[in-house]
Amino acid sequence: MSKPVSRREFLNLIGASGGSAAVLTATSALGLLPTTAAAASLDLLNPGSSKRQVAILGAGISGLTAAYELTKAGYDCVVLEASHRAGGRIFTVRSGDLIDEIGNRQYCEFDDEPHMYFNAGAARIPSTHRNLLHYTKELGVELEIFINECKNAYVQDDNMLGGKPIRNIEYTTHARGFMADIMAKSLSGIELDEPFTEQESETLLGMIRSFGDLNEDNLYTGSLRAGYASGGFLHHGVQKDMIAFRDLLKTDLGRLLLNANEGDTGPVLLQPKGGMDMTIQAFVANLGDRVKFRSAVTAVQVKEQGVDVVYEQEGVRHKIEADYCFNCIPTHLMAGIEHNFPAEYVSAMKYVRRGEAFKAAFQAKTRFWEDEDIYGGGSWLNSPIQEIWYPPHGIHKAKGVILGAYDYGGRAGLMNLSQEERIELCLAEGEKVHPDYRSLVEKPITIAWHRMNHMLGCSARWSRNRGQGWTHEEETMYHTLQKPVNGRHYFIGDQISMHSAWQESAIMSAHWALADMDKQARATA
Amino acid sequence: MSVNRIVVFAISLLFSAAILSAEEIAREPYNDRYCMTCHGVDGRGNEGVQAPRLAGMPAWYLQRQLKNFRAGIRGTHPQDIEGLAMQPMAAKLSDESIADIVAWVGSWETIAAERTIEGDAARGRNFYSACALCHGDNAEGNEAMGAPALAGQNDWYLLTQLKNFMAGYRGSHAEDIYGAQMRSMVNTLRNEAGIINVVAYINTLPR
Numbered sequence: 001m002s003k004p005v006s007r008r009e010f011l012n013l014i015g016a017s018g019g020s021a022a023v024l025t026a027t028s029a030l031g032l033l034p035t036t037a038a039a040a041s042l043d044l045l046n047p048g049s050s051k052r053q054v055a056i057l058g059a060g061i062s063g064l065t066a067a068y069e070l071t072k073a074g075y076d077c078v079v080l081e082a083s084h085r086a087g088g089r090i091f092t093v094r095s096g097d098l099i100d101e102i103g104n105r106q107y108c109e110f111d112d113e114p115h116m117y118f119n120a121g122a123a124r125i126p127s128t129h130r131n132l133l134h135y136t137k138e139l140g141v142e143l144e145i146f147i148n149e150c151k152n153a154y155v156q157d158d159n160m161l162g163g164k165p166i167r168n169i170e171y172t173t174h175a176r177g178f179m180a181d182i183m184a185k186s187l188s189g190i191e192l193d194e195p196f197t198e199q200e201s202e203t204l205l206g207m208i209r210s211f212g213d214l215n216e217d218n219l220y221t222g223s224l225r226a227g228y229a230s231g232g233f234l235h236h237g238v239q240k241d242m243i244a245f246r247d248l249l250k251t252d253l254g255r256l257l258l259n260a261n262e263g264d265t266g267p268v269l270l271q272p273k274g275g276m277d278m279t280i281q282a283f284v285a286n287l288g289d290r291v292k293f294r295s296a297v298t299a300v301q302v303k304e305q306g307v308d309v310v311y312e313q314e315g316v317r318h319k320i321e322a323d324y325c326f327n328c329i330p331t332h333l334m335a336g337i338e339h340n341f342p343a344e345y346v347s348a349m350k351y352v353r354r355g356e357a358f359k360a361a362f363q364a365k366t367r368f369w370e371d372e373d374i375y376g377g378g379s380w381l382n383s384p385i386q387e388i389w390y391p392p393h394g395i396h397k398a399k400g401v402i403l404g405a406y407d408y409g410g411r412a413g414l415m416n417l418s419q420e421e422r423i424e425l426c427l428a429e430g431e432k433v434h435p436d437y438r439s440l441v442e443k444p445i446t447i448a449w450h451r452m453n454h455m456l457g458c459s460a461r462w463s464r465n466r467g468q469g470w471t472h473e474e475e476t477m478y479h480t481l482q483k484p485v486n487g488r489h490y491f492i493g494d495q496i497s498m499h500s501a502w503q504e505s506a507i508m509s510a511h512w513a514l515a516d517m518d519k520q521a522r523a524t525a
Numbered sequence: 526m527s528v529n530r531i532v533v534f535a536i537s538l539l540f541s542a543a544i545l546s547a548e549e550i551a552r553e554p555y556n557d558r559y560c561m562t563c564h565g566v567d568g569r570g571n572e573g574v575q576a577p578r579l580a581g582m583p584a585w586y587l588q589r590q591l592k593n594f595r596a597g598i599r600g601t602h603p604q605d606i607e608g609l610a611m612q613p614m615a616a617k618l619s620d621e622s623i624a625d626i627v628a629w630v631g632s633w634e635t636i637a638a639e640r641t642i643e644g645d646a647a648r649g650r651n652f653y654s655a656c657a658l659c660h661g662d663n664a665e666g667n668e669a670m671g672a673p674a675l676a677g678q679n680d681w682y683l684l685t686q687l688k689n690f691m692a693g694y695r696g697s698h699a700e701d702i703y704g705a706q707m708r709s710m711v712n713t714l715r716n717e718a719g720i721i722n723v724v725a726y727i728n729t730l731p732r
Contacts, residue, residue, distance in 0.1 A: 103613035354573075
């Protein structure tokens with residue numbers, strides 16, 4: 001560090017200018033720690049003998065939530081789903097399943113065993129996502145812990161240490177050590193200005209030392225935390241050689257490594273036993289034949305007293321005259337369906353960008369990662385595949401399904417390649433971390449979410465200024481789309497949230513719409 | 526069920542059993558009729574994903590473009606964003622699928638696309654005289670010249686394609702005969718303003 005931290009900067013850092021409570025509030029407002037309301041306590045008014053009919057467009061989790069709650073309250077619901085399956089981007093791929101990517105259809109050839117599945121879309125449930133957890137509990141969906149990080153997984157970048165992979169624990173231990181070393185030096189300078197009491201300084205220095213495993217001179221000289229070169233049990237552990245900070249700075253991956261387990265993806269995360277779609281399956285079982293598959297909506301007409309919906313099933317068009325309509329069809333697809341939405345609605349629909357995301361998976365012939373002390377978590381690569389995830393379920397069984405790539409957009413490459421090219425790239429990159437990778441994995445599947453039939457996108461992207469937050473205009477358009485048309489048609493789904501890509505957001509958007517509808521229903525009851 | 530249908534049913538069962546395992550029979554079937562996901566209900570076009578109107582496009586033109594996409598003659602230039610999205614879809618199509626799709630598209634009702642682009646239609650009209658030689662005075666298209674109808678097409682699509690022709694993102698492939706003709710003609714529009722004006726003029730034609 002050539003430039004020391006000034007006292008003023010440091011005061012800002014410790015929150016002294018606004019008080020640390022202000023800093024906490026700001027953190028929450030920035031969406032780092034989204035606060036969710038208490039779990040669903042929807043008390044929808046029973047429509048009584050009028051048996052009001054509701055058309056729900058799309059069997060994504062927001063549509064299913066709406067159908068489930070409305071059916072419970074006594075409404076007559078029908079869910080129209082264009083594809084052969086429910087769940088949208090909650091998609092667990094198992095033996096024999098069709099992956100209906102346009103121009104790249106695949107059938108999954110994994111072994112037919114309960115633990116041999118791949119969550120191709122949603123894969124993690126944060127413990128703060130109360131509404132989703134509420135439904136898993138209510139529907140009897142068994143949960144287990146999802147392991148998001150294994151410190152023994154790898155970090156690999158062609159630019160770092162000649163491309164040799166190192167363990168996450170080595171990278172993060174050294175990175176923290178060096179950073180703590182710098183922090184301790186900064187603190188000793190600031191101490192002279194006395195922004196802290198002696199006790200506070202001591203406490204802070206203790207934290208810094210512990211954070212980085214500094215020695216008694218507050219210097220970082222390596223740490224046993226990075227793993228033992230030898231020994232550690234029956235003999236004293238021998239510390240591994242340090243890696244120079246300069247070498248660690250040859251990669252940008254540090255940014256990901258140090259925040260991968262914070263915020264939404266911080267411990268503890270959960271997953272349904274047997275696949276993320278267990279929640280979807282439970283909703284669908286509950287709703288029975290109210291869910292109509294292979295039923296594509298072709299027209300939506302909002303009227304004075306309801307919504308007419310036309311859909312096509314097996315080449316025949318049917319019309320539903322519903323009292324209300326809840327619509328989780330992606331806005332970019334709805335733009336190609338006949339409708340009579342108001343102009344400001346349409347311009348908002350056209351504004352939202354469809355997200356891109358790509359995942360690949362392999363069946364592993366053996367759980368080779370477990371022989372390398374890896375259980376769950378994932379390796380990080382500075383390459384188009386970005387991540388390799390090791391399944392936290394099925395531990396010590398013969399085989400497992402691993403994630404072979406996870407690209408959430410913004411990078412060139414993977415998603416626009418042919419299936420053969422995608423697989424080759426996954427294998428070639430995977431080999432950099434696990435030398436025998438190519439011979440250890442088989443039966444690949446790949447999914448480019450922006451090319452999936454009936455979806456054509458991953459999570460909606462409202463903000464166009466990446467990292468700079470929403471503009472006022474974007475917020476206005478968002479609120480426009482959230483509001484009902486004529487009090488009868490509601491857009492729902494994670495696309496109508498400020499935190500897309502999470503199941504919780506989709507559920508909460510449905511709850512918002514249901515509560516709004518209920519308010520009207522009560523006013524006119 | 527008539528006797529004939531029972532026989533056909535029994536034969537088809539035998540046939541399926543011969544080539545498919547029990548597990549495979551249970552698999553979700555598919556066909557190549559994917560068009561509406563991107564191109565909108567009844568191929569009306571979808572600005573949301575920049576996929577043009579198909580309904581009303583003549584069969585010979587659809588067939589030629591699908592085959593061009595399939596062969597990589599169209600949709601392989603790295604700057605042809607929309608073409609790149611289409612190309613892998615077409616790459617998988619058999620001749621039978623192409624014939625099926627073209628016939629299917631032909632069964633859709635043609636609804637003129639919404640006008641979204643404004644420009645100087647009067648200036649555009651002057652430019653259009655060169656276009657009319659192939660595409661017709663009313664942009665109704667001319668099979669003999671290999672020129673598709675333009676009237677009633679999504680104007681944002683015409684804009685993108687004309688820009689792509691001008692930049693060489695479309696029509697540069699050595700085997701794209703008609704694309705090469707368009708490449709040579711599009712320069713009469715001079716620049717983006719010329720393109721917008723000619724599209725504005727096409728928007729005024731009967732549709």
